[in-house]
Structure formats: structure tokens, C-alpha cells
Amino acid sequence: MRARKFVAILACSGLSLWSAQVAVAQQDDSASAAELRAELEQLKLDYEQRLARLEARLAAMESAPAAPAPATGGSALSDKAFNPAISLILDGKYGHFSNAEGLRDLPGFQLGGESGSFNNGLILGESELNLQANVDDKFFAAATIAFESDGDESGAAVEEAYLQTLALPDGFAIKAGRFYSGIGYLNGIHSHGTGFADDPLPYRAFFNGRLADTGIQASWTAPTLLYAQFGVEALSGNSFPAAGAANSGVGTRTAFAKFGGDFNVSNSWLASLSYVDSNVSQRSSGGTAEESGIDPLFGGDSSSWIASLVWKWAPYGNPRDRNFRFTAEYLDRQEDGVLDLDGVTGTYSGDQSGYYLEGVYRFHPQWSAGLRYDTLDADNRVFGLGTPTVLDDNRETPKRLSAMVDFWNSEFSILRLQYNHDDSSLNRDRQWVLQYIMSMGAHGGHSF
Amino acid sequence: MRSLLLALVPLLTLASVPVHAAVEIFACEPEWAALADEIGGDKVSTFSATTAFQDAHFIQARPSLLARVRRADLVFCTGANLEIGWLPVLLRQAANAAVAPGSNGFLDASQSVRLLDVPTSADRAEGDIHPNGNPHFQLDPRNLPHIAATLTERLQRLDSGNAAYYDERLAAFNARWTKALANWSTKAENLAGMQVIVHHSAWVYLEDWLGIREVGQMEPKPGLPPTASHLAGLLDVVQTSDVKAFLRASYQNPKAASWLMDRTDIPDIVIPHTVGATDEASDLYAWFDDIINRLLEVNR
Ligand SMILES: [Zn+2]
Numbered sequence: 001m002r003a004r005k006f007v008a009i010l011a012c013s014g015l016s017l018w019s020a021q022v023a024v025a026q027q028d029d030s031a032s033a034a035e036l037r038a039e040l041e042q043l044k045l046d047y048e049q050r051l052a053r054l055e056a057r058l059a060a061m062e063s064a065p066a067a068p069a070p071a072t073g074g075s076a077l078s079d080k081a082f083n084p085a086i087s088l089i090l091d092g093k094y095g096h097f098s099n100a101e102g103l104r105d106l107p108g109f110q111l112g113g114e115s116g117s118f119n120n121g122l123i124l125g126e127s128e129l130n131l132q133a134n135v136d137d138k139f140f141a142a143a144t145i146a147f148e149s150d151g152d153e154s155g156a157a158v159e160e161a162y163l164q165t166l167a168l169p170d171g172f173a174i175k176a177g178r179f180y181s182g183i184g185y186l187n188g189i190h191s192h193g194t195g196f197a198d199d200p201l202p203y204r205a206f207f208n209g210r211l212a213d214t215g216i217q218a219s220w221t222a223p224t225l226l227y228a229q230f231g232v233e234a235l236s237g238n239s240f241p242a243a244g245a246a247n248s249g250v251g252t253r254t255a256f257a258k259f260g261g262d263f264n265v266s267n268s269w270l271a272s273l274s275y276v277d278s279n280v281s282q283r284s285s286g287g288t289a290e291e292s293g294i295d296p297l298f299g300g301d302s303s304s305w306i307a308s309l310v311w312k313w314a315p316y317g318n319p320r321d322r323n324f325r326f327t328a329e330y331l332d333r334q335e336d337g338v339l340d341l342d343g344v345t346g347t348y349s350g351d352q353s354g355y356y357l358e359g360v361y362r363f364h365p366q367w368s369a370g371l372r373y374d375t376l377d378a379d380n381r382v383f384g385l386g387t388p389t390v391l392d393d394n395r396e397t398p399k400r401l402s403a404m405v406d407f408w409n410s411e412f413s414i415l416r417l418q419y420n421h422d423d424s425s426l427n428r429d430r431q432w433v434l435q436y437i438m439s440m441g442a443h444g445g446h447s448f
Numbered sequence: 449m450r451s452l453l454l455a456l457v458p459l460l461t462l463a464s465v466p467v468h469a470a471v472e473i474f475a476c477e478p479e480w481a482a483l484a485d486e487i488g489g490d491k492v493s494t495f496s497a498t499t500a501f502q503d504a505h506f507i508q509a510r511p512s513l514l515a516r517v518r519r520a521d522l523v524f525c526t527g528a529n530l531e532i533g534w535l536p537v538l539l540r541q542a543a544n545a546a547v548a549p550g551s552n553g554f555l556d557a558s559q560s561v562r563l564l565d566v567p568t569s570a571d572r573a574e575g576d577i578h579p580n581g582n583p584h585f586q587l588d589p590r591n592l593p594h595i596a597a598t599l600t601e602r603l604q605r606l607d608s609g610n611a612a613y614y615d616e617r618l619a620a621f622n623a624r625w626t627k628a629l630a631n632w633s634t635k636a637e638n639l640a641g642m643q644v645i646v647h648h649s650a651w652v653y654l655e656d657w658l659g660i661r662e663v664g665q666m667e668p669k670p671g672l673p674p675t676a677s678h679l680a681g682l683l684d685v686v687q688t689s690d691v692k693a694f695l696r697a698s699y700q701n702p703k704a705a706s707w708l709m710d711r712t713d714i715p716d717i718v719i720p721h722t723v724g725a726t727d728e729a730s731d732l733y734a735w736f737d738d739i740i741n742r743l744l745e746v747n748r
């Protein structure tokens with residue numbers, strides 16, 4: 001309504017202006033009559049054209065529905081205006097393992113505390129509460145609280161709590177707080193968002209699942225048609241693999257470069273190269289080795305490279321009915337330093353690598369199936385301790401083959417059955433896992 | 449570590465921001481790309497994030513789209529939660545402050561129209577995807593002038609040097625669209641009261657405009673895939689009404705419609721839901737021409 005009135009006023013003022021001009025022109029006797037006439041004709045033409053345009057605009061508005069009301073609470077971006085988007089994810093697992101009581105250490109690797117995977121029976125996996133919102137026009141903030149119960153123990157832990165800038169110029173962004181590092185591909189994905197019920201061996205061995213730490217990240221996205229992002233991070237080093245290093249509060253530093261694009265309308269890719277450098281002090285295993293007393297404390301330097309490749313296929317770019325995702329990551333780590341086993345010191349030099357290959361095929365809107373192969377290789381040199389430790393690789397190459405099938409009632413409820421043919425520890429294991437993932441609340445949207 | 453950082457330096461300098469003359473528009477759907485071309489002419493360069501054969505509810509936040517959002521001067525989308533699964537991710541990860549929601553560089557078309565089917569409560573048991581009202585409003589051509597006016601205003605703010613040019617283009621569009629609207633209304637007179645069954649609740653605005661009656665949907669709830677029992681129920685609906693056609697969009701799986709077609713004499717037709725969805729729907733005008741032609745053909 002207001003728009004129509006505005007147009008009418010505009011049209012009237014245009015008309016009166018025109019007549020005023022005409023009046024002025026007529027009174028002026030001294031000017032050349034021809035010149036004036038030409039000017040007048042021009043003016044007339046101008047205003048006629050303008051009027052015609054206004055009339056057209058008015059007509060278009062009249063034929064359109066009455067004054068549009070803004071969408072009630074309608075917004076492209078938030079599930080609830082102003083409130084943080086809240087989601088709760090319940091991730092539960094039931095395991096049946098042939099090697100129920102056995103050790104699950106990976107020969108040649110000192111593992112972090114959480115990486116001991118799970119045992120027989122029903123367990124509450126990493127259920128998490130996620131809150132996120134644009135704080136204002138300059139900042140986005142998110143927090144993820146994970147609830148875990150492991151036997152008698154249960155508790156909550158801050159998995160992520162960070163802010164991210166939204167308004168830095170020229171493609172720069174800063175992230176600060178506790179967050180999942182930008183390295184690799186899988187590292188940025190919460191465990192309930194992956195294709196399998198457990199993490200691939202290299203992530204378990206190198207990063208205790210994920211590299212998550214407190215610190216700051218700076219990144220820059222290039223203004224190119226090829227997607228290119230570069231980032232560096234300075235992290236406290238309180239998390240594995242640094243394990244509480246006191247290096248003026250910056251125990252871990254990372255750098256990464258990511259590139260991506262489309263091969264065609266159905267095929268897309270993302271590739272990245274990442275580097276992690278940590279100063280390690282007093283690191284011990286959090287796994288079962290701790291109890292067996294062959295776990296030395298390690299201090300020194302740990303640096304890893306990660307090469308990642310993701311290829312996704314979706315017919316004509318529609319992933320909903322059918323899609324295929326292939327992921328491959330290769331990790332390589334070099335560790336050098338000193339070992340301490342109950343006062344006896346020795347030296348340690350480790351050359352370790354691992355990779356996983358994973359394919360997940362969605363063959364029906366509600367069903368998908370996947371296959372994964374993951375393996376590790378350690379070539380460690382330990383001198384001076386005199387006793388065998390978890391770092392002795394025993395010429396073993398841990399490996400595992402997994403198959404899974406999952407059912408999606410909707411994208412908010414997933415049931416998954418997984419089988420692991422697990423030869424990763426010294427005791428071979430045949431594992432069956434039944435998993436459910438229930439997502440409630442806001443729909444966060446997924447990264448590629 | 450240091451060597452890696454040093455290696456980054458040439459890459460950083462290499463990608464110095466190019467100065468582009470045209471306003472770069474990232475349109476979420478082909479119809480907005482077409483409208484942007486209509487108003488922006490040669491002063492803009494447009495890119496559509498989805499094709500006419502993609503379901504805009506469910507595409508992925510691909511790296512190629514991140515790169516496009518990073519370069520965009522204006523992001524022009526449907527809104528009303530249509531793109532909720534991927535657009536927020538793109539906007540957050542593309543590090544482009546110029547197109548942040550709330551800025552001049554972000555245009556949510558749903559803010560310029562009146563939404564239909566606005567639910568009184570949001571419950572995922574009722575299907576997931578239209579919690580703020582039905583976002584498929586591009587199918588009522590009476591909505592386009594409102595959106596065109598908003599777009600013009602945005603273009604003028606982003607590129608004030610060409611303000612008069614955009615005004616002229618808008619006026620020309622409005623004049624031509626008004627004539628076209630009148631033609632379509634006359635041509636489609638007989639479609640009023642026509643009964644249809646649709647795949648997804650994507651046609652309410654078209655129905656509202658032409659007076660078409662929707663007597664069933666193949667999706668049991670918006671966004672949930674058709675089930676056998678639900679389709680069997682639709683056969684009963686067909687018995688008791690005078691359904692002329694099963695309507696679906698070019699990106700929708702034809703299986704459910706074929707199943708129904710095999711058990712009735714009613715044709716299954718693809719109605720272009722956007723520009724380019726059929727060979728005939730080559731621009732904004734041809735798009736609605738084709739919609740009406742296809743409906744008239746089955747409404748005998
Ligand atoms: Zn929809």
C-alpha cells in the first residue's frame with residue numbers, strides 16, 4: 001500500500017514539476033523561441049518516458065498480490081530468530097567383540113586416553129549438546145558439550161567452545177577458543193557425522209581421535225574460482241599428541257592448505273595438505289598399556305603430515321536418492337626425543353605412518369553401505385631402556401577391514417550395523433557394533 | 449614449519465584480489481539468476497548455485513560454491529528455510545563479510561512476499577522442511593515484481609553509479625511482465641478448478657494464482673519420500689475426484705508418479721519449477737508460458 005502511495009506522490013510531483021518548467025519557459029521572452037521549444041520538447045519527452053515507467057510500475061504492483069507481509073519469523077538462516085540454534089545428538093552403541101577382555105593397544109604407538117574404543121555391551125557414545133549463533137554482525141560462536149559414560153564413570157566435557165569472526169575483510173577469518181583443528185579432512189567432523197561407528201586407526205593413533213585444543217586459528221580464502229583456503233594455528237599443546245607441553249603456552253602449531261572444486265555437475269573434490277608440529281613433554285599412554293607398566297614417558301618433538309582427498313559423486317548434483325563418497329587420508333609422523341621409564345632414560349626415534357580408504361554408497365534415500373580399510377606402520381628405534389615397551393613395533397602392521405550398512409529413517413535418525421575384521425592389536429578381534437544416532441533441534445547443515 | 453609458511457607467501461601474493469567491473473551475483477536458484485540478469489543486464493554477472501535439475505532443499509555445500517560465495521557482491525536466495533541445509537554453511541565458511549546476512553550483499557527474497565502454509569507449530573513428526581511457510585513462491589508470477597523492486601534497490605546501493613540504468617531495466621521488466629501476466633491470466637482461465645495430485649508441496653503458489661485444486665501429495669509429509677501405503681491411499685482419492693494430472697518437478701524421482709499412472713489413466717507431467725527445467729522454459733517469460741501450456745494440454 002505504502003509503495004503504491006509513494007509512486008502516486010512521485011508521479012504527481014513529476015507532473016507539477018513539468019508544468020512549472022513549462023510555465024517558466026513561457027514567461028521568458030528574451031530567449032530564442034526555437035531553442036526554448038526544443039528544450040521543452042526534450043523535457044516533455046523525458047517526463048513522458050518517466051511517467052510511462054512509473055505507470056508500468058504501478059500497474060505491475062496492482063496486478064500483484066496486496067502488500068506483501070514479511071514472512072512470519074521467516075528467515076533463510078536461523079531456525080529461531082535470535083536464539084542460538086540448539087541441537088542435541090544422542091549417539092549410542094552396542095558392541096559384541098570376540099576379544100572382549102583383551103588389550104587393544106596398537107603395537108608401536110603410544111595412544112591417548114580416549115582412543116581405547118569401546119567394549120562389549122550397550123554404551124552411551126559421545127552424545128552432545130550443540131549451541132551456535134551469530135553473536136552479532138561481527139562474530140559467530142559455537143559450543144559443543146559432550147556427554148560420555150564409560151562403565152561407572154560419566155561426565156560432561158567441553159568438546160568445542162569458540163568464536164569465529166564474520167566481518168574481516170579480504171577473505172580473512174580468525175577462530176579462537178577450543179575447537180577441532182582445521183587439519184586433514186576427518187579432523188573437522190564430529191564423530192556422529194562420519195560414515196562409521198569408530199575412527200580410522202591413523203586418527204586414533206596420531207590424534208587420539210581428533211586434534212582438538214585451545215588456541216587461535218587464522219585463515220584466508222582466496223578469491224579464485226578454484227576453492228583455496230590457507231590456515232595456521234597456534235594451540236596450547238594440552239591435547240594429544242603434545243600432552244601438556246609447556247612451550248610458553250603454544251605446544252602445537254599447525255598449517256594447512258585446502259583446495260576443491262567440481263569435475264562436472266555430478267562429481268566434486270576436496271584435497272588438502274596439513275602439517276602439525278608439537279613439543280611433547282611427559283607423554284604417557286592413556287590406553288591399557290598404562291596398567292601393564294611398560295609405558296615410558298616421552299618428551300621431545302612430534303611432527304605429522306596429512307594428505308587428504310575426498311571425492312563425492314551425486315547424480316546431477318542431487319545427493320538425496322543416491323550418492324557415493326570416497327575418502328582417503330595418508331598420515332606420516334616423525335617423533336624424536338627422550339624416554340623415561342621409572343627413572344631409566346633412553347632415546348626414541350619414531351617413523352610412523354598410516355592411511356585409510358573409505359567408500360560409502362547411498363543406494364536408496366534411506367539406505368547406505370560402506371567399506372573401510374585402515375592400517376598403520378611404525379618403525380621405531382628405542383635405545384637404552386633395556387625392557388620392551390608399547391613403542392616396540394614388533395614388526396607388526398596393525399590393520400582392519402570394516403563394513404557397515406545404515407538405515408536413515410530421516411536425516412535425523414540413523415541406525416547402523418558395522419562389522420570390523422580387526423587385526424590392529426596383537427589379539428585379533430571380530431567386532432560387531434550396532435549404533436544409533438538421533439539428532440534433535442536445529443539443523444546445522446553439513447560441511448562438504 | 450617455517451619453510452611451510454614461506455611456501456605460502458607466493459600463493460598469498462599471487463591471489464591479489466582482481467578488480468571486477470560487474471556486480472557478481474550468487475543466485476541460489478536459476479529463477480533468481482534469470483531475474484538478476486533481467487534487472488542487472490550487462491552490469492552484473494550472475495551464477496546460479498543450483499541447476500533446474502537439482503533439489504534446492506538438499507544440495508551439498510561444495511567447495512566450488514564456497515569459492516563463488518567468496519567472490520560474490522550479492523547473494524540472492526529464496527530464504528524461508530529452503531536453503532537451510534547448505535547456505536548457512538557456505539556463508540560462514542566463505543569468509544566474505546560483504547554478503548553476510550543483514551548486509552546489503554545478502555538478499556532474502558522471502559522477505560518481499562507473503563508466504564503461504566505458515567504452520568502454527570514446528571514439529572519434525574510433521575515433516576521437516578517448511579517450518580517457516582512454503583518457500584516455493586517463485587511459482588506465482590505476481591510475486592516477481594516485488595522481488596525485482598527489492599533487487600533493484602540492492603543493486604543501486606551496491607553499484608550507485610548505475611542506479612539510473614537499473615531503474616530503467618526495472619521499468620522495462622515491469623511493463624513487459626504486466627502485459628505477460630494479463631496474457632497468462634486470460635489463457636489460463638479454464639484451469640480454475642482443475643484438480644491435481646502433486647509430488648511435493650511445491651505448487652501451492654501456482655495453485656493459488658490459477659485456482660487449481662490440489663487433492664493430494666505423493667510425499668506423506670513434506671520432505672519424506674513417498675511410501676507404498678500412502679500412494680495406495682491416493683488411489684482412493686483418484687476414485688472420488690476428477691484428477692487431471694500428477695505434477696512433479698524435473699528433479700523429482702518419477703517412480704511414485706509412474707506407480708500411480710500405471711493404476712489410473714491419469715498422465716504424469718513435469719511442470720518447470722524454474723527457468724531451464726524444460727527445453728521450452730528458456731527464460732522467465734517462456735517459463736510461465738510453458739507451465740500454462742503443459743497444464744492446458746492435460747486439462748481437456
Ligand atoms: Zn519444499
